[in-house]
Amino acid sequence: MSFGVGGGGGSLGAGLPYQKFVSFALEETRLRTTLTPHPSQDKFKFIKSSDDNTVFNALSFSAPKIRLLRSLTIEKKNSFQVLDFAAFSEPEYDLPIFCANVFTTTAQSIVVLDLNPLYDTTVHKDYKDKYYKNIMPLVQKYSELLPWGGKITSESLRFFSPIVIWTIFESTEHNHHVLHSAFMDYYKVWLEFIDQAIKENNQVTVAQNREQQHKYLTWRTEKDPGYPLLKKLIGESRAEDLVKEFLFEGVNLLGTKSFLDYFPEYTSDDGSINKKRSMIGKSFETRPWNANGELIGNAES
Template sequence: MDLSGLSFQKFVDFALDHTRLRTTLTPHLPSQKFKSIKAKDGNKAVLTALSFQSPKIRLLRSLAIADDNAMRVLDFGVFPEPEYDLPIFCANFFATASRSIVVLDYKEKYFKKLMPLGQKYAELFPWGGKITSESMKFFSPIVIWTTFSTSRDKHDDLYSAFVDYYKAWLELMDEAVEEKDVPQILHNREAQHKYLTWRAEKDPGYPLLKKLVGESLAKDLVRNFLFEGVDTLGTNTFLDYFPEYRCEDGGVNQKRSMIGKSYETRPWDAKGEFTGG
């Protein structure tokens, strides 16, 4: 497929427009330095970074990458303030002329009433093949994890899924009431920090960023933009949360897919009960 007409911009536009209908978005100041990112000399990729916050949203951020007709990438995430018992929303899309890889999910919280939504799109977007339990620990039963041959029709279907999932998240945001219980707030903060710590260490997009912008800026993007909060929401390290990755020398085992079984089919039933795939 010719990628020249394929863009994830309408995904971002929809999310921002509909978020603004429900709340006031203001620039997320710690992330503004990433608004003007340029690829290294000789690379034609265009990177577009946006970041906002609101009373219930600690960080809404988007990183889009377009590299001529080679690839299109969107990493979109919404991280709630810990005072609100909301899930993390995340959408990761990677498209080349021949193949698209998709993860669309809510992290950390699981809502039974969203299962019909998950089932609807589980039929439209079949399970994407083998994935290990180290990744599964951050997937919910309504996750869309799929791969497919890039096509205009599938791209349109993906946009519909994004719209439905994000509308559902916005409804949850509308319903969320500020938490007064300090232990619950601390629990929410730690849950989000654990997720950020995992992603900052294991993010599969890091090698691409390193190639496009260099190692130093790639690391800065990961820790202070994509997963901003990893250095401020908590003090636990990756190995504090995930001691099974500790090497004999005290470092982090860098191998991927090293722990647990692999799941070649969706490991939940229509009710969201774990079946093991």
């Protein structure tokens, strides 16, 4: 989840309830395939917050070609709303991961919307061309309406695609309608990828896809910025379960490598994970890709 802190005036009522985003996605998916409740849905369907004013809504499904499609919305009346929506293909397909993270206060919304690449597009040009070359107009359509949200570290960039929308905007009705439009457009593209996807029979390639998805899940599980808020709302044990068994379900099943196996550069002298490392390295104040999806930099150390 992408959480931030905001204050000031305004009203959450100016935005759209994020359940509307979820309903759209489920309806669009059901037009194309059959959704089956995922086992994680029963376990997390009724999440009770220690704060009686905060409402959780968790849904998860699977389908042919789709390993996991899940959503989590959180709403605290007159305070904040959260949308965390993601969709993962089965490992027999190398599809990007649909990702929508929104945190809204009365003052502002912090947004990440992307088709996260399974393979690093700066290294795998063939993967970038396969999935992003023909959809670059999407980000051009929204880059002015939903401008780049400011500095972001190069470590975060490794799991973003050239069409990522990373933005912070005032919580107005107009801005939330623009976001809703972007969500619909991006999700329709992901569903088209699902429709067109051809099953991979080469077991070596399937294993590579599985490992790349596990690597992504391992990163997100460790780096989830929403964990402190979840811990505050539902307690540490339940928050850890929600992150590992719902939000990033598969992290304990798709592979056995640890975070430091994938990212040894984060190893501290005592062998633990260096939590502060994310604060160093290059940061990007402006969108670091050109209209062709090529990384152009504009980073500062």
